[in-house]
Amino acid sequence: MNLTNRSFLKLLDYTPEELEGLLDLAADLKAKKKAGIRHDALRGKNIALIFEKTSTRTRCSFEVAAHDLGMEVTYLDPSGSQIGKKESIADTARVLGRMFDGIEYRGYGQSIVEELACYAGVPVWNGLTNEFHPTQILADFLTIREHFGHLKGINFVYFGDARYNMGNSLMVGCAKMGLNFTACAPKKYQPDAALVEQCRAIAAETGAAISFEEDPAKAAKGADVLYTDVWVSMGEPVEVWAERINDLAAYQINQQLMDIAGPRAVFMHCLPAYHDHKTTVGREMGERFGRDAMEVTDEVFEGPRSIVFDEAENRMHTIKAVMAATLGYNG
Ligand code: CP
Ligand code: NVA
Numbered sequence: 001m002n003l004t005n006r007s008f009l010k011l012l013d014y015t016p017e018e019l020e021g022l023l024d025l026a027a028d029l030k031a032k033k034k035a036g037i038r039h040d041a042l043r044g045k046n047i048a049l050i051f052e053k054t055s056t057r058t059r060c061s062f063e064v065a066a067h068d069l070g071m072e073v074t075y076l077d078p079s080g081s082q083i084g085k086k087e088s089i090a091d092t093a094r095v096l097g098r099m100f101d102g103i104e105y106r107g108y109g110q111s112i113v114e115e116l117a118c119y120a121g122v123p124v125w126n127g128l129t130n131e132f133h134p135t136q137i138l139a140d141f142l143t144i145r146e147h148f149g150h151l152k153g154i155n156f157v158y159f160g161d162a163r164y165n166m167g168n169s170l171m172v173g174c175a176k177m178g179l180n181f182t183a184c185a186p187k188k189y190q191p192d193a194a195l196v197e198q199c200r201a202i203a204a205e206t207g208a209a210i211s212f213e214e215d216p217a218k219a220a221k222g223a224d225v226l227y228t229d230v231w232v233s234m235g236e237p238v239e240v241w242a243e244r245i246n247d248l249a250a251y252q253i254n255q256q257l258m259d260i261a262g263p264r265a266v267f268m269h270c271l272p273a274y275h276d277h278k279t280t281v282g283r284e285m286g287e288r289f290g291r292d293a294m295e296v297t298d299e300v301f302e303g304p305r306s307i308v309f310d311e312a313e314n315r316m317h318t319i320k321a322v323m324a325a326t327l328g329y330n331g
Contacts (some may be wrong), residue, residue: 026321040070052107065320093119139316184219
């Protein structure tokens with residue numbers, strides 16, 4: 001596998017073999033880190049991290065992974081740069097491309113990260129856009145592979161708003177890697193028809209199946225992975241909360257759904273998650289809409305079949321693999 005100088009913008013740009021290669025590299029780098037084996041082959045390189053939306057996991061993963069690989073990091077926060085306000089994306093890309101060996105970007109439209117990559121002349125990594133969150137899917141799939149021993153044939157069910165970055169990327173990832181993907185949501189929250197068509201064509205090659213189900217109990221039956229995400233994403237107006245809760249409350253992952261799925265099933269979530277009233281927003285939602293106004297119950301989130309923290313840890317190992325491979329280090 002040679003991914004040197006490639007950007008990582010969306011899973012659609014990568015073949016199943018390349019994605020598998022990135023998972024293998026991540027597993028190797030993870031084993032090296034756990035064994036205390038140095039893997040700082042990218043010493044002397046510099047990367048920029050641009051965040052136009054907030055982050056805990058993605059930012060920390062890029063920073064820790066870069067440090068492990070021997071690189072230096074510059075962080076540009078949502079207010080601390082000229083990007084898109086006083087300076088165009090194309091100009092920013094050409095400036096940063098002269099200084100840095102790689103650039104991470106988290107922000108709004110996918111077109112922005114694509115434009116950045118077009119002008120930067122160095123690898124650009126998508127740290128989340130409205131449309132896609134590709135590094136998250138690598139972490140999710142490494143976690144599934146560690147837990148079940150394989151990806152092909154896994155029955156993967158996504159509950160909730162399936163039209164946004166997580167639903168889109170998981171559907172593409174499942175199609176590419178041969179997992180059976182079901183989006184369980186009311187019709188208006190199901191993914192874009194053109195993307196579905198594209199995924200079905202990929203699935204025909206890999207043996208995956210793409211389906212939709214409005215009934216949560218039917219979707220949970222036979223599921224190996226029950227996955228959800230917040231109902232209102234970063235950048236969406238607070239006014240949509242009430243409508244989302246009204247539309248998606250029946251799609252909350254609770255113990256009853258886990259029991260329908262059976263003892264082999266696991267719970268996954270990209271995080272951050274609303275599962276109790278301990279956060280400011282969680283408290284406010286609880287007060288305004290009641291206990292069930294969240295995408296997962298605390299019982300499931302804290303339960304024995306929740307693998308969300310393995311998943312969060314794997315963000316770092318997989319992001320490390322993406323940076324390493326695209327900057328020319330293959331373990
Ligand atoms: N899952 C994820 O991307 O988390 P952050 O928003 O904390 O980076
Ligand atoms: N859909 C969520 C994912 C966060 C990792 C968001 O965009 O806010």
